[in-house]
Amino acid sequence: MSNVSQAAKQSSPAVRSEGFDVAKLLLEGRAFFALIAIIVVFSMLSPYYLSVANFLTMASHVAIFGILAVGMLLVILNGGIDLSVGSTLGLAGVVAGFLMQGVTLNWFGVVLYPPVWVVAVLACMLGAAVGLINGVLIARFKVPAFVATLGVMYMARGLALLMTSGLTYNNLGGRPELGNTGFDALGFNRLFGVPTGVVVLAVIAFIGSITLNRTAFGRWLYASGGNERAAELSGVPVKTVQVSVYVLSGICAAIAGLILSSQLTSAGPTAGTTYELTAIAAVVIGGAALTGGRGNIRGTLLGAFVIGFLSDGLVIIGISSYWQTVFTGAVIVLAVLLNAVQYRRRSKLASSTNGQSTSQKRGKAEAANPAHGKTAG
Amino acid sequence: MKPASGNGLATGDAVLSARDITMSYGGVHALKGVNFDIHRGKVTTLFGENGAGKSTLMKILSGVVMPTSGEIVLDGNIVSFSSSSDARDRGISIIHQELSLAPNLSVRDNIFMGRELRTATGLDFAEEARQARALMAELEEDIDPMTPVEDLRLGQQQIVEIARALSVDSRILIMDEPTSALSATEVEVLFRVIRDLTSRGVSIVYISHHLEEALQITDYAVVLRDGAITATAEAKDIDLEWIVRNMVGENFDLGSPPTGHEFGEVALSIEDVSVVDASGSGYSVVDHLSLDVRAGEIVCIYGLMGAGRTELLEAVAGRVPMAGGRALLEGEDLSGLSIAQRIGRGLVLVPEDRQRDGLVQTMTVGRNLSLASIEAFAKRLFLSRSRERELIDSSIRKVTIKTAGGNTMIGSLSGGNQQKVVIGKMLTTNPKVILLDEPSRGIDVGAKAEVFRLLSERAAQGLAVVFSTSEVNECLSIAHRIVVMRRGRISAQFGANATKEQIMAASGEAVIA
Numbered sequence: 001m002s003n004v005s006q007a008a009k010q011s012s013p014a015v016r017s018e019g020f021d022v023a024k025l026l027l028e029g030r031a032f033f034a035l036i037a038i039i040v041v042f043s044m045l046s047p048y049y050l051s052v053a054n055f056l057t058m059a060s061h062v063a064i065f066g067i068l069a070v071g072m073l074l075v076i077l078n079g080g081i082d083l084s085v086g087s088t089l090g091l092a093g094v095v096a097g098f099l100m101q102g103v104t105l106n107w108f109g110v111v112l113y114p115p116v117w118v119v120a121v122l123a124c125m126l127g128a129a130v131g132l133i134n135g136v137l138i139a140r141f142k143v144p145a146f147v148a149t150l151g152v153m154y155m156a157r158g159l160a161l162l163m164t165s166g167l168t169y170n171n172l173g174g175r176p177e178l179g180n181t182g183f184d185a186l187g188f189n190r191l192f193g194v195p196t197g198v199v200v201l202a203v204i205a206f207i208g209s210i211t212l213n214r215t216a217f218g219r220w221l222y223a224s225g226g227n228e229r230a231a232e233l234s235g236v237p238v239k240t241v242q243v244s245v246y247v248l249s250g251i252c253a254a255i256a257g258l259i260l261s262s263q264l265t266s267a268g269p270t271a272g273t274t275y276e277l278t279a280i281a282a283v284v285i286g287g288a289a290l291t292g293g294r295g296n297i298r299g300t301l302l303g304a305f306v307i308g309f310l311s312d313g314l315v316i317i318g319i320s321s322y323w324q325t326v327f328t329g330a331v332i333v334l335a336v337l338l339n340a341v342q343y344r345r346r347s348k349l350a351s352s353t354n355g356q357s358t359s360q361k362r363g364k365a366e367a368a369n370p371a372h373g374k375t376a377g
Numbered sequence: 378m379k380p381a382s383g384n385g386l387a388t389g390d391a392v393l394s395a396r397d398i399t400m401s402y403g404g405v406h407a408l409k410g411v412n413f414d415i416h417r418g419k420v421t422t423l424f425g426e427n428g429a430g431k432s433t434l435m436k437i438l439s440g441v442v443m444p445t446s447g448e449i450v451l452d453g454n455i456v457s458f459s460s461s462s463d464a465r466d467r468g469i470s471i472i473h474q475e476l477s478l479a480p481n482l483s484v485r486d487n488i489f490m491g492r493e494l495r496t497a498t499g500l501d502f503a504e505e506a507r508q509a510r511a512l513m514a515e516l517e518e519d520i521d522p523m524t525p526v527e528d529l530r531l532g533q534q535q536i537v538e539i540a541r542a543l544s545v546d547s548r549i550l551i552m553d554e555p556t557s558a559l560s561a562t563e564v565e566v567l568f569r570v571i572r573d574l575t576s577r578g579v580s581i582v583y584i585s586h587h588l589e590e591a592l593q594i595t596d597y598a599v600v601l602r603d604g605a606i607t608a609t610a611e612a613k614d615i616d617l618e619w620i621v622r623n624m625v626g627e628n629f630d631l632g633s634p635p636t637g638h639e640f641g642e643v644a645l646s647i648e649d650v651s652v653v654d655a656s657g658s659g660y661s662v663v664d665h666l667s668l669d670v671r672a673g674e675i676v677c678i679y680g681l682m683g684a685g686r687t688e689l690l691e692a693v694a695g696r697v698p699m700a701g702g703r704a705l706l707e708g709e710d711l712s713g714l715s716i717a718q719r720i721g722r723g724l725v726l727v728p729e730d731r732q733r734d735g736l737v738q739t740m741t742v743g744r745n746l747s748l749a750s751i752e753a754f755a756k757r758l759f760l761s762r763s764r765e766r767e768l769i770d771s772s773i774r775k776v777t778i779k780t781a782g783g784n785t786m787i788g789s790l791s792g793g794n795q796q797k798v799v800i801g802k803m804l805t806t807n808p809k810v811i812l813l814d815e816p817s818r819g820i821d822v823g824a825k826a827e828v829f830r831l832l833s834e835r836a837a838q839g840l841a842v843v844f845s846t847s848e849v850n851e852c853l854s855i856a857h858r859i860v861v862m863r864r865g866r867i868s869a870q871f872g873a874n875a876t877k878e879q880i881m882a883a884s885g886e887a888v889i890a
Contacts, residue, residue: 216751219748222737223744226737230728230733230748233734235716235721293740
């Protein structure tokens with residue numbers, strides 16, 4: 001037995017040395033290199049791009065997508081997809097705007113003006129509730145994630161439009177005598193010069209990273225996304241994990257909705273339309289596999305920054321917004337192409353050393369055809 | 378009876394021959410220099426245990442997969458098939474063991490899938506339906522060609538599969554377990570069709586686990602064992618006993634039952650358990666079965682495919698619901714407990730299909746090993762990396778997994794080592810009872826012996842072990858008790874001193890007087 005551990009020790013340097021493969025490094029760090037390239041190119045094209053002030057402005061744009069993307073990453077790691085985050089973002093913003101106007105309780109004849117922190121908590125709870133609906137539909141009622149979240153996307157958007165009759169809440173400032181001021185803090189305050197939105201993104205990313213890497217929940221998520229059946233047989237509560245990721249994604253969407261309406265000083269029912277697609281793009285550019293089980297927070301953040309810095313850069317150098325759309329699309333296609341290359345390499349490596357397909361198929365055949373038997377004595 | 382050699386018989390009448398075929402998957406050799414002749418206008422039956430390489434050889438001969446090395450000779454010319462449709466165009470068709478039908482399509486559309494009959498403007502549905510009806514009539518099966526395949530019972534689906542192969546008018550027809558779901562009358566009809574085909578000059582390759590049945594229809598018998606041909610003979614010269622002897626071969630020593638320890642109390646008690654077929658047909662795959670296993674005892678469940686072994690083990694582990702009965706772990710009723718709770722109480726299952734149910738391919742060896750015992754290294758909310766590493770390192774050592782370390786990707790391991798990871802993962806939870814469904818499937822004989830040694834060591838320390846197998850040799854290794862399952866019931870129980878013939882007879886595989 002000691003031979004095995006000896007062999008392990010001796011061969012581990014060899015495993016590490018593979019890391020010096022330049023092509024592999026470029027492939028695996030592609031989001032990072034893409035971000036560097038974007039910064040370098042735009043810095044050369046525009047004198048305004050490379051400045052702390054511009055970076056902070058761009059970062060506060062990235063914050064919205066970044067927060068959505070972290071939630072989306074959890075869902076995608078589970079092998080699902082959440083198309084409802086853009087609508088949830090809009091709904092949360094509208095509900096926050098509604099609460100800021102004061103809640104009239106007819107029975108008691110009073111108008112309640114909840115303080116901003118209560119508004120924020122309620123909005124997050126709303127996001128969680130939307131996520132719970134998604135999660136229950138998918139985990140309990142086996143509705144495909146794409147369809148379930150598509151339906152919820154429409155419902156949330158419709159509710160937001162109904163609540164406002166299609167109008168926008170423009171007055172989110174609150175009044176000092178009512179004690180509900182401070183909503184603009186999320187969008188405009190700075191902590192050591194960093195916009196609050198970016199700080200929130202950093203906090204969420206940090207918590208997300210710790211959760212994925214250091215907690216049982218993170219391990220369960222990677223396992224159930226990689227192979228749900230194996231995870232279940234190993235005692236992983238796969239249903240709970242599945243519901244949780246949608247709830248967390250909903251909360252992230254609500255937080256993004258609060259920050260966005262604060263940045264815009266208005267809460268409109270159409271806010272966040274198609275943002276879910278940007279979030280998915282960020283996750284994919286960050287190297288996550290849509291089949292689940294592969295991806296991390298670092299990559300997803302890089303993906304969000306690639307998209308944000310690219311589109312803001314195109315604005316700064318004065319390229320038309322139509323071209324921006326084309327460029328963003330091209331980056332996404334390129335990213336997915338490279339993902340495919342990377343995973344093909346991996347699966348080739350894996351399949352070259354493990355065969356047995358015949359006997360496994362046989363196993364499946366037996367499992368699938370339990371009536372196979374001695375009926376034909 | 379002829380000596381073991383692929384060329385032992387006259388080769389002049391061979392229509393299709395495999396010459397020195399080797400097939401390797403990574404380090405595993407599924408076929409080792411096989412020579413195999415298909416006799417013109419005759420039935421040639423290939424015998425062999427699970428994993429002997431029968432299906433692999435047939436897939437090579439029908440162009441489904443390319444061999445690692447070796448030649449295929451068709452009518453005296455060396456050929457190479459680029460795909461199964463290439464082989465079909467040359468007159469070779471195959472009825473796969475696993476049904477390859479599209480359940481949503483009709484019988485007609487399945488029969489003509491991929492080679493639809495065309496008219497100038499579209500598809501000739503009327504002609505397709507006419508031919509499909511004719512095929513059903515030939516097979517004496519009352520199936521309307523427009524019925525969706527998913528509405529048919531399994532045996533009828535198999536008939537459709539056979540009809541599809543017949544519809545091609547092939548010269549060579551390979552039938553891999555065509556009768557596994559057929560009734561006795563359906564088998565008779567099939568045999569009549571086979572005789573009719575051979576009288577028209579069609580050459581048939583037949584594979585079946587029903588040895589007697591195969592012996593009725595075949596002209597030539599070829600036995601494959603561990604990827605090599607071990608015997609070839611004309612059917613008139615041989616009997617069942619000859620087939621069994623050549624199939625099973627010499628015993629590779631897989632160990633013997635561990636002795637020197639007393640069995641403890643009953644660890645697992647299965648009481649009157651029934652499991653209903655998952656497809657909703659109401660058929661009981663496990664039928665009021667009861668079994669007790671004591672601490673330290675090793676029980677082998679032997680049975681053919683479909684005997685209900687997998688369903689029994691999965692029901693006890695909580696993977697599939699029981700239709701009746703209950704399982705008790707050390708006297709505690711497990712009914713209503715989740716898989717996780719059963720693992721927590723000390724009952725674990727090593728599933729049959731390790732790729733599908735055992736491993737998370739996106740994770741490392743270490744994380745696969747520690748997956749079932751996360752509580753053991755969790756400190757309140759967080760996981761302790763150092764404790765996890767200790768746990769992984771000790772499992773790798775105990776289960777003797779040959780890997781560069783816990784951070785290696787699981788896919789880079791050989792089949793045997795992957796299997797040890799799945800077993801190691803469950804043993805790391807310190808179970809009281811371990812259920813293993815075909816633990817030796819798809820691993821080489823050396824790894825098999827190591828797995829069995831590991832299990833007997835743990836049994837000596839008081840672990841109750843239940844493993845299922847469809848290879849007789851494995852029953853006669855470490856098991857203290859052999860339970861034979863047939864059609865969802867226990868048909869016989871033997872001690873460690875049973876003979877292969879007794880076991881195989883009880884399973885319904887071969888009745889030897």
